[in-house]
Amino acid sequence: MSVQTLDHDAYAALPPEMFVIGTDDSHAEDIPRPSTTYWHDVWQRFRRDKLAIAGLVVIVVMTLLCIVMPMVSPYTYDGSDYLNMNAGPSLQHPCGTDQLGRDQFIRIMYGARISLTIGFVAAAINFAIGVVYGGLSGYLGGRVDMVMMRIVDILSSLPSLLYIVLIMLIFGSNMGSVILALCFTSWIGTARVVRSEVMYLKHSEYVLASRLAGAGTWHLLVQHLIPNAMGPIIVSTAFLIPNAIFSEAFLSFLGIGIQAPRASWGSLANAAIPVMQMYPHLMIFPVIAICLTMFSFNFIGDGLRDALDPRLKK
Amino acid sequence: MNLLEVKNLNTSFHIGVGTVQAVRGISFHVEQGESVGIVGESGSGKSVTMLSVTGLLPDYAEVRADAITFDGRDITRLNRKQLRAFHGSEIGMIFQDPMTSLNPLFTVENQLTEPLKIHRGMDKKSARARALELLKLVEIPNPEARLKQYPHELSGGLRQRVMIAMAIACAPKMIIADEPTTALDVTIQAQILELLQSLKRDSNASIIMITHDMGVIASMCTRILVMYGGTICEQGDVREIFYGAKHPYTWGLLNSIPKVHQARGEKLAPIMGTPPDMLQPPAGCPFSPRCRYCMPVCRTYMPPVTQLSGTHRVACHLMHPNAPRIGRED
Amino acid sequence: MLKYIIKRLLAGALTMVVLITVAFFMMHAMPGGPFSPSEEKNVPKEVLERIAASYGLDQPVWKQYLTYWKNLLHGDLGISYKTVGTVREKIAGHFPYSARVGGLAVVFSLLVGIPMGLIAALYRGKVADFATLALATIGISVPVFVLSLLLSYVFSSKLNWLPTYGLEGWASYILPVVCLSFNPIAYIARQTRSSMLEALEQDYIRTARAKGVSELMVVAKHALKNALTPIITYLGPLVAGLLTGSFVVESRFAIPGLGYYFVRSISDRDYTMIMGIVIFFGFFVVICNLVSDILLAIVDPRVKLANE
Numbered sequence: 001m002s003v004q005t006l007d008h009d010a011y012a013a014l015p016p017e018m019f020v021i022g023t024d025d026s027h028a029e030d031i032p033r034p035s036t037t038y039w040h041d042v043w044q045r046f047r048r049d050k051l052a053i054a055g056l057v058v059i060v061v062m063t064l065l066c067i068v069m070p071m072v073s074p075y076t077y078d079g080s081d082y083l084n085m086n087a088g089p090s091l092q093h094p095c096g097t098d099q100l101g102r103d104q105f106i107r108i109m110y111g112a113r114i115s116l117t118i119g120f121v122a123a124a125i126n127f128a129i130g131v132v133y134g135g136l137s138g139y140l141g142g143r144v145d146m147v148m149m150r151i152v153d154i155l156s157s158l159p160s161l162l163y164i165v166l167i168m169l170i171f172g173s174n175m176g177s178v179i180l181a182l183c184f185t186s187w188i189g190t191a192r193v194v195r196s197e198v199m200y201l202k203h204s205e206y207v208l209a210s211r212l213a214g215a216g217t218w219h220l221l222v223q224h225l226i227p228n229a230m231g232p233i234i235v236s237t238a239f240l241i242p243n244a245i246f247s248e249a250f251l252s253f254l255g256i257g258i259q260a261p262r263a264s265w266g267s268l269a270n271a272a273i274p275v276m277q278m279y280p281h282l283m284i285f286p287v288i289a290i291c292l293t294m295f296s297f298n299f300i301g302d303g304l305r306d307a308l309d310p311r312l313k314k
Numbered sequence: 315m316n317l318l319e320v321k322n323l324n325t326s327f328h329i330g331v332g333t334v335q336a337v338r339g340i341s342f343h344v345e346q347g348e349s350v351g352i353v354g355e356s357g358s359g360k361s362v363t364m365l366s367v368t369g370l371l372p373d374y375a376e377v378r379a380d381a382i383t384f385d386g387r388d389i390t391r392l393n394r395k396q397l398r399a400f401h402g403s404e405i406g407m408i409f410q411d412p413m414t415s416l417n418p419l420f421t422v423e424n425q426l427t428e429p430l431k432i433h434r435g436m437d438k439k440s441a442r443a444r445a446l447e448l449l450k451l452v453e454i455p456n457p458e459a460r461l462k463q464y465p466h467e468l469s470g471g472l473r474q475r476v477m478i479a480m481a482i483a484c485a486p487k488m489i490i491a492d493e494p495t496t497a498l499d500v501t502i503q504a505q506i507l508e509l510l511q512s513l514k515r516d517s518n519a520s521i522i523m524i525t526h527d528m529g530v531i532a533s534m535c536t537r538i539l540v541m542y543g544g545t546i547c548e549q550g551d552v553r554e555i556f557y558g559a560k561h562p563y564t565w566g567l568l569n570s571i572p573k574v575h576q577a578r579g580e581k582l583a584p585i586m587g588t589p590p591d592m593l594q595p596p597a598g599c600p601f602s603p604r605c606r607y608c609m610p611v612c613r614t615y616m617p618p619v620t621q622l623s624g625t626h627r628v629a630c631h632l633m634h635p636n637a638p639r640i641g642r643e644d
Numbered sequence: 645m646l647k648y649i650i651k652r653l654l655a656g657a658l659t660m661v662v663l664i665t666v667a668f669f670m671m672h673a674m675p676g677g678p679f680s681p682s683e684e685k686n687v688p689k690e691v692l693e694r695i696a697a698s699y700g701l702d703q704p705v706w707k708q709y710l711t712y713w714k715n716l717l718h719g720d721l722g723i724s725y726k727t728v729g730t731v732r733e734k735i736a737g738h739f740p741y742s743a744r745v746g747g748l749a750v751v752f753s754l755l756v757g758i759p760m761g762l763i764a765a766l767y768r769g770k771v772a773d774f775a776t777l778a779l780a781t782i783g784i785s786v787p788v789f790v791l792s793l794l795l796s797y798v799f800s801s802k803l804n805w806l807p808t809y810g811l812e813g814w815a816s817y818i819l820p821v822v823c824l825s826f827n828p829i830a831y832i833a834r835q836t837r838s839s840m841l842e843a844l845e846q847d848y849i850r851t852a853r854a855k856g857v858s859e860l861m862v863v864a865k866h867a868l869k870n871a872l873t874p875i876i877t878y879l880g881p882l883v884a885g886l887l888t889g890s891f892v893v894e895s896r897f898a899i900p901g902l903g904y905y906f907v908r909s910i911s912d913r914d915y916t917m918i919m920g921i922v923i924f925f926g927f928f929v930v931i932c933n934l935v936s937d938i939l940l941a942i943v944d945p946r947v948k949l950a951n952e
Contacts, residue, residue, distance in 0.1 A: 006615055012635070018611035019637040154659045165910055166670050166922075246787055253789050254891060254907060269789065276793070277801065287790050294785035302781075370853050394859070402856035409854075414847040419869045419944055429855040464945045480855060 042231075045307040052303020055296035059116075062293065066112035075103035078261040086279050096281040098271070104282065107263040108289050114175060114264045115245045115293065122182040122244035127237045129183065130190025137191070138198030139220075149195070156188045164247065168256045178257055182244045190236045197229030231308035238304050242297035249290055265290045317488055317520050318344040318367070321380040325359075325366040328374050334592045336362040338544040344488070349514065349521040351535035353528060353567065357589045359544040360524045364490050368405055369397045385487060403433035406481030406519075410493040412473035416465035422449075422476055423461040429483045448479040452509060471502035475509070482513060488520045489513075495530060507533060528571050532556065537625065540564050543590045543600025545616075550626035560620075560628040563601045565642045599631065607632060607640055645941065652937050656930040663926040668712060671915050672705055712919075721920035726912045731920035735902065739924075742889030742901030748817060749824035749886045757829040758875065761836025765871075766863065768841065776833055783830025792823045792896040820897045824890060828882055832875060840871040873944050880936030884929040 006014075046052060070076075075093075089096045095104035137148040164181040171177035201207055210220060251257030252266030259267075265286045272282035325337040337359045344350050352360045366377045369389065382390050385404065389397060401407075409415040417425060426448065427441035436444065442461070449457035452475040465473055474494060481489055491510065495503035511534065514521055523534050531538055531552075538555045540548040540563065548561040559565055566585035587604035590596055596603055602612035611631050620633040632640055696702055700711060715722065721731035764776035796819060799806045807816040843849065844867050852866045889903025902921065909917035941947045 006618070008618070011615070011618055014611060014634065014636065016636045019609050019631065019634060021607045021609055021638060021640075150655070150658075153655065154662050165907075166667070169910060169913075170670060170673055242785070249787055250789065250892070253787075256910070266789075269793070273793070276797065283793065287793070290790060291786055294787070295781065298781055298785050368854070370850060398856045398858060400856070401854055405854075407851075407854040409847060409851060411847060415851045417848040417852070417866050417870070418946060419873075420866075428852075428857060432856050432858075466946050477851070480851075 042307045046303050049299075049303035049306060051299040052307075055299035055303070058292060058296040059300070062112055062296075063116055066109045066116065069109045070106060070113070073103070073106050073109075075106045078102065086275070086282075088279075088281055095285040096279070098282055099275065102261075104268075104285055107268060108265070108285055111263045111265040111268055111286065112289065112293075114258055114262070115248060115290075118175065118179055118182070118248045119241040119245040119297070122179050122186065123237055123240040125179070125183045126187040126190055126240050126244075127233070130187035130236075131194050131233065133187065134191035134194030135198055138195035139202065141199070141202075145195075152188050152191060155185050164251065165256065168251060173256055173259045175258065178248050178251060181251075182247055186240055186243065190233060190240070193232045193236050194229055197232055201229060235301065235305045235308060238297070238301035242294050242301070245290075245293060245297070315346050316343045316383070317346045317348075317385060318522075319381065319383040320363075320367060321382070323363065323366060323377070323379040323382070325362050325371070325375060325377050328376065332593050335595055336544055336592055337366060338595070340541075340544075340546045342539055342546060342549065344520050344522060346487075347518045347520055348537065349523065349535040351523045351525065351531035351538045352541055353525055353531055353538060354541035355526055355589050357592065358541040359592075360541045361492050362544075363541070364407075364492060364522060364524060368401065368407065368490065369394075370401070370407075399433070402429035402480075402486075403484040404487050406484070406486035406489045408474070408477050408481045408489065408491040408494045411497045412470055412477050413465075413497065415477055416473055418465055420464070421461065422463055422465070422468070426461070426476065426480055426483065429480060433484045444483070445479075448483055449476075451482070451513070452476070452479045454479075470498050471505065474498060474502075474506055478506070478509065478513070482517070482519075485517065486519060488522065490522045490524070492524045493526070494523075496525070496527070503530075510534065528567055540567065543595055544592060545600060545629065546627075547601065547630065548628045550623070550628075554623065554626040558626070559642060560622065560626075560633065561601075561630045562605050562607050562632070562640075568642070599629075609637065648941055649934075649938060652934050656934050659930055660923075660926055664713075664716070664923055665709075667919055667922045667926075668709055669705075671919055672708075716923070721923065722916035724909075724914055724917050726909070726914040726917070731916050734905065734917065735920060735924050738900055738902045738905050739888075741899050742894065742903055743887045745817065745820050745893075745899060745901065746824065746883075746886035746889060748821045749828070750883050752821055753825040753828035753832055753882070753886075754875075756825070757832025758836050758872070760829070760833040762840060762863075762868070764833065764837040765840035765844070773837075776837065780830040780834045780837075783826050784834075786826070788823060788827060788890065789892045789896075791826055792819075792893055795819050795823060796896060816897075820893050820899060823893050823896075824886055828886070831878065835874050835878065836871060839874050840867060843867040843870040846870070869943065873940060876936055876940045876943060878936075879939070880933040881929070883936075884925075884932040887932075888925050888928055 084090075084093065084097050084101055086097065086099055086101075093103050093105060095108060097103055098107070133148065133152075137145045163184045167181040167184060168177055171180060207220060248257055248264060249266030249269070252264040253270045255267075255270060257266055258264035268286035269283060269290070272279070272286070276283045320343070321341045323337055323340050324335075327334040327336060340359075340363065342350075352363065354360045362371070362375075365371045366375070366379075367382055367384075367389075369377075369392075371377060379390055381388055384400065389400065392400075416422075423442060423445055426445045427436070427438070430436045430441040430444055431438075434441075434444075445461060446457050449460055454460055454472060454475050460468070460472070460476075465476075468476065478494075481491075489510075494510070495506050498506060507530065510521065513519075521534070523531065525531060535552060537551050538549060539546050540555070540561065542563050548555065548559060548564045550558070555564060556568065559568060563585070566583070569583040570585065585604060590600050590603065596613070598614050599605070599612045599617050602608045605612065609631060611634070615631075617629045617631045617633075619627050619629045621627050631637055693702070700708060703711070712722075719732070721735070723730050724734055727734065760776050760779070764773040767773050799819060806819055807813075844863075846867075849862060849866055852862050857866070889899075889901035889906075891903040891907040893899070894901040894904035895907075902924075906918070906921045906925075909921065937947075
């Protein structure tokens, strides 16, 4: 401890100039710790989470690869190399080829395009619907809120797989209907979070102050409520991405998602089941891609949650 | 006889970014049947002091003391189990927020009879009878019905009465009340204070009242400890503190009490600045950055304790013979 | 309490009405009916029309809708278009398989997940905590179809320890149950851990300690009851989801359960079957949610108040 004390005699002998009031030029209003903004703090905390950073790197690399590789690769997702069918990994085909001699690596890259697109687009749409729906419900309150929340209760009390399957059947198996199906109910979680945050903030003093100062409803929502409710909203959105990717893989695995010759990770895994024993590489690589992505997004989500949770701040 | 004696208590919390030195080398005592007030701002270390003394701090807290003697026994040497025998039986505690201090999922009866069953070995029936008695003692109307209720069905004032009933259930020798009225309405505050006072009169228990409210202290206590930045900056009996305070921080506290005869337009005098960051406490006197009378010595050395009377002690460099003679300004 | 239950029941009934209506009209919006000429090319048009008429499919939609409701209220879900027998018989025949595997999975998830989360919370920052978090992350990140492929490959094909398919004997239950419970275990362990940590920080825990309550009772009585309320909320969807069967697990391990037949009737476009199973699922979910709501209200008396 840095506390300095003196023995009795040394203290008594301190010179008079030590006892002059006001000779010190320090101010009472000194702030001892450098003050930082909230988002700066969040980033600092997030940066310390090694797993989350690793996840972020994996996703960025995967995004870049799936954009660039199909452009520079000599192979296409449906081009066959009949000399190398069911070939194991080699220099020519780093992840081997399938039954039709299609390059597995490039098919996985196309699958990544589909998975990541679905993940991001579905999360973005769900985010938008959730924020608007939850924000309105929480802000308007009263009867409107009651009705809006009952609707959400009904929607959420049914297994989402039912809706998804029905929508896939009606609109056919393509990326658009996969996204539509995923957006049907996934926004509910976000909407609930936004609603409760808005409800909470609505009664807080600074919103009241702003209201007294004559701020309109939209101004309040945009300037105060949403930015302050951002933390929990971001976390719930971050977990929407892996959920969407997972659901797409699942649908394609069932055979009602992305259709051949297009490739998605789920359909690649599904196609590999019958030949799993003989050509394990056809199963292993898509599965690794799925798991790696899921892990990365979950780590990012966890990291964000920890970084945004102010209770951990001391 | 001293019921509680604390010598050189140091409490620190190890958290991610460093160590918070919440309490730094304080010593005090409480006599049998005495009411002592501990006053200070939030973060001054007053609650941590009492939690350290009772051993109720979480594991990441480090408590060191030369001695903490309660009723003749050094409780720093007790293990968890022996310490637990004191909690709720010899030492009763009342906490600040009655809204959160009662478990929402258990009835009043369940929570109120708990200490009776643990320390007195009562069976369900006799514990219930005693619980009824206790509720009557803390002046809760319709006690039979209240026993069956859950905390959320009671008002804040009633919940605090339940907390008090729980604290006195086993007739403790000492009651520690940590800001017992802060979360309550003003009228309820007065009722609760009155209740505490009458309970004290009847039981001869010692009370330690932790608060930031000088008014509460004036009505309840005979002796006052003023805490700042984890240290006791001044202590004395009520008269000495209210009429003869020597520490600039105590002056500040006293000046922030509204006066009955306050002239119109005359402002309350707040203490400027913010409490010190206990991660990096100032090297010298903790109050020096906010003190109007700060001198070079205050920045470098911790002020020694000056004994002014049998009870009155102050830790301030203004007591040094070389320092200017400053009196309290109103 | 009764008022609360009645309110929840009404809400559940409303949910069912909405579900049945939405599902019915979605079914009818589907391109290509079961007996449309485009689907069955080898059957003469007149025959198809006659079959359609015998199922009442030539009626206007609103009339079909009313008829469906009338039959439904008599417990009649119609006749399967593509397989032999009524929808009710089919569901009654397949549901027990799903329920048996799913029920075991529910019990297994709770028995493993809650202690895991508890230990992690009590030994926060220690090895047990990290192990739990790691396992929970794996459980959330690895899709169930990947897990079922992996486990059946390792334990059945390679090691030959456990049977690959069917439900003969206890050993054949192991893999499906483990696959089904993996994700719920992860969720329950994480949730228990975080709500336990939160509960332990509450003021009432300090109060309990100040009363001299032993550490065991502080955890087992005061903290645990509070920490388990989110798990009770999760119980409804969990039981409903597991008992109604998972297509992936059931098809992987060749269990003749409801989940498997649901997806099969989708690819068969067996509309009465799909409708029937959707309604059954919905009904089941509503019941499970109702039960978990009531349980929650018993454990946490504040819930009732908020809903009244």
